Amino acid sequence: MKIRRVNKVILLALFAFAMIFGWHTAAWSHGDKIQIIPEKLNVRSGDKLQVKVMGLMGTKTATFNLTGLSGKYGLGQFDISSDDFTQVLEIPADLPAGNYRLTVEGGGKSAKVVISIN
């Protein structure tokens, strides 16, 4: 009798495990297709930073922003001629040191990466 009760618990645990796993499977179907890859992850304020953007389809312009604890800083809007492109960005010289979210937006899509500015 006791063993049967334990069996039920194990079966319930396995069922819960399968449910969680099923959720994983559902989660796999969506994900960002756009990527922004900076040439380095640690930069100095005032430096130039080259970034590679991939998969920004259906737009002719790309807007770059930096967001940190001290606020949001626009890095410019650029015309683009292909879905995958590289762009050189100028990091403002007066930015306080810290971690910043670098985002690229265009055509209602966006990608982000965190960089550290010293």
Next chain:
Amino acid sequence: MDEEKFKKATGLSVLYYKVPQHANTIWYSFGGITLFCFLAAMVSGMIMAQFYSPSSATAYASVKYISTTTGIQIIRGVHFWSANLGFLMLIIHMLRIIITGAFRPPRIINYFVGLGLLLMIFLIYFTGTMLRGDQESYEAMRHFMAVNKLLGPIGAFFQEDFTLSTSMISRIFALHTSAFQIILVAILVLHVFYIKYFAISPKPYQTEEEYQTSLNAGSTFMGHAKLLGILSAGMLIIIFGLAVFFPPELFHAPKPGVEMLKPAWPFWIFVPFENFIGISGIPLGMAIVGAYFLLFPVIGLLFRSERKMFRIVYAVVSVGLIFWFAMLIITYVSPVQSHFSSH
């Protein structure tokens, strides 16, 4: 003060409880050696933490300093080798538990506690690989974040922009050195308590009478502890030897967006899954490994005939080992594939 009085006064008399004769063999000592390896990793980690700087801007430089400064570089080697050998000892310990049927009731609860320990050690090992600030660390971090992204809201905490006030590496350092360690020690205490509570398991096919005779043969836990002491001393010599003659590598500073290295060996089992179906192959591989370990208590509960149960257990163990070795070989021979662009 005579010996008996000293034992009572210090509480050491508690350690003289009876254990079966077979407990005082190397085969039954791998759990204790694993514990020793992780204690060595903890102590060496505490020393390294005095020289390590956990921020994205300084981590790599500080590990480079540790790796090139006489004295501290050996401590890093001890940390690396004690973690790796500890993981290996853990696998052998688990193999012993499964092969001797120690996962069966009444010890089934301790088997699950042990699986909790395995998960924590896996997480501690993995978070350790993310801290170096080099290329391997960058790739591990990217995989960690990608897998967490699949978890939806639960994984949001482990994304680099969850907060901009602290770098991801600092948060991983906090997990590696405090949160995960506290959970590990709590589970470890429970594991040790249950070992004492249920006593060391009988050998396969050992009758209750034979087990009781073995218990009354004069072996005590203190004898087991002495054997562990000798084996741990040997392990310490091996760890130091490896730390001196085979110091751990430090790769170059990370190249963003590039995947060029294979992960550390404990994660090789997941690499073919990832190569086959992308980043989601990692949670799939983890789910398969988890389900595999959960299979043994189910077998233990379903089959009452000991002979039949062990026959199935040995078959499942053989399949598991063949699968594991196959995954290791596939990972070893296959070239590195980049998965960063697939998520």
